[in-house]
Amino acid sequence: MIDITSPESRAKFYASTKWRQLRLSILERDNYECLWCKELGKLNDRNTVVLEVDHIVELEHHPEFALDPMNLRTLCKNCHNKRHKRFEHRPSKAKRWDDEWFGY
Numbered sequence: 001m002i003d004i005t006s007p008e009s010r011a012k013f014y015a016s017t018k019w020r021q022l023r024l025s026i027l028e029r030d031n032y033e034c035l036w037c038k039e040l041g042k043l044n045d046r047n048t049v050v051l052e053v054d055h056i057v058e059l060e061h062h063p064e065f066a067l068d069p070m071n072l073r074t075l076c077k078n079c080h081n082k083r084h085k086r087f088e089h090r091p092s093k094a095k096r097w098d099d100e101w102f103g104y
């Protein structure tokens with residue numbers, strides 16, 4: 001099982017080749033479109049937004065699904081931030097979340 005119990009180990013996970021490759025395959029699978037925006041009828045793809053790959057069940061609680069494509073989906077940065085309510089915690093530090101890899 002993947003160790004993601006500390007911020008260091010999570011950073012390592014997000015930097016791993018395995019994750020980087022899987023992340024790309026998820027983006028491709030989802031056509032490089034934000035799934036939430038798409039549901040709302042807004043097309044946001046890599047030309048208009050920053051896309052990130054989200055763990056549907058949180059990595060921290062379910063490391064066994066860390067690399068399970070069924071547990072991954074493409075969200076744009078805005079939707080992803082909303083999902084994790086990052087704006088509420090760090091309104092002035094939004095820039096830190098450029099990539100999910102930096103976020104945990």
Ligand SMILES: [Zn+2]
Binds near residue numbers: 034036075076077080
């Ligand atoms: Zn979105």
